[in-house]
Amino acid sequence: MNIRTVSTTPFSDQKPGTSGLRKSVSVFQQPHYLENFVQSIFDSLEGYQGQTIVLGGDGRYYNRQAIQIILKIASANGVGRVLVGQGGIMSTPAASCIIRQYQAFGGIILSASHNPGGPDGDFGIKYNVTNGGPAPEKVTEAIYARSKVIDSYKISDSPDVNLDKLSVLRMGEMAIEVIDPVEPYARLMESLFDFDSIRQLLQSDFRICMDSLHAVTGPYAKNIFEKRLGAASGTVTNGKPLEDFGGGHPDPNLVYAHDLVEVMFGDNAPDFGAASDGDGDRNMILGRNFFVTPSDSLAVLTANAHLVPGYKDGISGVARSMPTSAAADRVAAKLGIDCYETPTGWKFFGNLLDADKVTLCGEESFGTGSNHVREKDGLWAVLFWLNILAATGKSVEDIVKEHWATYGRNFYSRHDYEEVDKAKATELMERLRGMVGTMKGQKFGEYEVEYADDFSYTDPIDSSVSQKQGIRIRFTDGSRIVFRLSGTGTKGATLRVYLESYEPDASKHDLDTQLALKPLITMAEEIALIRQYTEREEPTVIT
Numbered sequence: 001m002n003i004r005t006v007s008t009t010p011f012s013d014q015k016p017g018t019s020g021l022r023k024s025v026s027v028f029q030q031p032h033y034l035e036n037f038v039q040s041i042f043d044s045l046e047g048y049q050g051q052t053i054v055l056g057g058d059g060r061y062y063n064r065q066a067i068q069i070i071l072k073i074a075s076a077n078g079v080g081r082v083l084v085g086q087g088g089i090m091s092t093p094a095a096s097c098i099i100r101q102y103q104a105f106g107g108i109i110l111s112a113s114h115n116p117g118g119p120d121g122d123f124g125i126k127y128n129v130t131n132g133g134p135a136p137e138k139v140t141e142a143i144y145a146r147s148k149v150i151d152s153y154k155i156s157d158s159p160d161v162n163l164d165k166l167s168v169l170r171m172g173e174m175a176i177e178v179i180d181p182v183e184p185y186a187r188l189m190e191s192l193f194d195f196d197s198i199r200q201l202l203q204s205d206f207r208i209c210m211d212s213l214h215a216v217t218g219p220y221a222k223n224i225f226e227k228r229l230g231a232a233s234g235t236v237t238n239g240k241p242l243e244d245f246g247g248g249h250p251d252p253n254l255v256y257a258h259d260l261v262e263v264m265f266g267d268n269a270p271d272f273g274a275a276s277d278g279d280g281d282r283n284m285i286l287g288r289n290f291f292v293t294p295s296d297s298l299a300v301l302t303a304n305a306h307l308v309p310g311y312k313d314g315i316s317g318v319a320r321s322m323p324t325s326a327a328a329d330r331v332a333a334k335l336g337i338d339c340y341e342t343p344t345g346w347k348f349f350g351n352l353l354d355a356d357k358v359t360l361c362g363e364e365s366f367g368t369g370s371n372h373v374r375e376k377d378g379l380w381a382v383l384f385w386l387n388i389l390a391a392t393g394k395s396v397e398d399i400v401k402e403h404w405a406t407y408g409r410n411f412y413s414r415h416d417y418e419e420v421d422k423a424k425a426t427e428l429m430e431r432l433r434g435m436v437g438t439m440k441g442q443k444f445g446e447y448e449v450e451y452a453d454d455f456s457y458t459d460p461i462d463s464s465v466s467q468k469q470g471i472r473i474r475f476t477d478g479s480r481i482v483f484r485l486s487g488t489g490t491k492g493a494t495l496r497v498y499l500e501s502y503e504p505d506a507s508k509h510d511l512d513t514q515l516a517l518k519p520l521i522t523m524a525e526e527i528a529l530i531r532q533y534t535e536r537e538e539p540t541v542i543t
């Protein structure tokens, strides 16, 4: 086998964002673009030679070609063994699970998550470390630094390998194992949840609908719900992963998972509905005519963890990203456990999980997970909910409303202004940064600012500091407005405005969310001049 060293010139735009490097497919298809980034990963790591790497993706357009290229670069760089998912498929949480189970050195996950796919869509690549979690900032910064000066990469001249057949192959010195990407993950789920009770529930007249949005969870959901748990065939809809996700936007929210929403809010709706995103790490939970906000979901899972076999001995703590509502904080206070507030992105939970400071974590962006892996996990959240429903015999709506009655309700919504002008969005943020220092005590109608800052996080384990993680403005009544720019978009900028208020009075819990948050929505506009800077009258997406 021949190894070639190819001269290249750096690209200036290979800085990983909230979750890896995401660009349009056409950017990734430029000569040397993917190769440069993958070589930059290997150049920034130490001690991977002869070790095992996990490789797979969400099945989007360019997944298969990228895997062939990465295998050849891995082989040329002296990787010992690559475990690749059959068909190139591996959900993000399954990749995390497989890295941990096989004690691999790390993994490369190909996904742009909830971003649309296909030749005109997006592609992405992310490196995960030995604990199965996304590389921390010091690793992604090293990869980026390397990508700016790289002048060559190494690649093997071997032919493409067959990814569709379970087998053990060789490429030069390197072994390639094409593995079943579902089995190890499904077994892990069986070890955490009461499959017998869930099976009984699903075989009663309780009806569920699981929408995989033509993304990676299809094979996982069919195996778990239809095969292992005996749900009716057809329970999993849009279960075949397609390279363009059927033209859809694989983002499980009320806007993009509209088919499921129609079913769950229609006549004779099923009892439970769920959807997951492109790479399977997000989840949306619906009851009959009822939507569970992700922030509430984290709080409910925390409050009910004792009902689930994998967590029945108690949880050590809980963590949420800063913009996520404080609903989980209230549960933590009652349970007498710690609650941590981290910047946006799953990489910030890794150290807390490794040190057993927290067992559960979550983000407002439809992400929940636990110490079973080091990524958020969509189907895990669905099973957790089903386990709670099976154990209590209650409906989704009852569970959430009883939760609000006990803890009070955190009304919560996120308003996204997508693909706005980048320079203007940056200006909006800079202006806010300049304002926060003097906002304390300032009054807006009945609201008084308790504190305002640009969130900075010091990791309690390794003391690393992450600055400029979002503008928070908190009022004395506990309500909040948070502003940040997305780190996963590929076109222009996306401004996210997060709104939260707290209502202890149960007689007011049925109020419409947007109505309850109206004063904050108006204030956000007034403070940040959103319309002026974004040149938009309304948000693109409200979740």
Ligand code: VG1
Residues within 6 Å of the ligand: 018, 019, 112, 113, 114, 277, 281, 282, 321, 344, 345, 346, 363, 364, 365, 367, 485, 486, 487, 488, 489, 496
């Ligand atoms: C978004 C979400 C964030 C999430 C990230 C990756 O990031 O807000 O909570 O961790 O996506 O999720 P941003 O920077 O665009 O706000 V995924 O499912 O795209 O890997």
Ligand code: CO
Residues within 6 Å of the ligand: 113, 114, 277, 278, 279, 280, 281, 282
């Ligand atoms: Co995702």
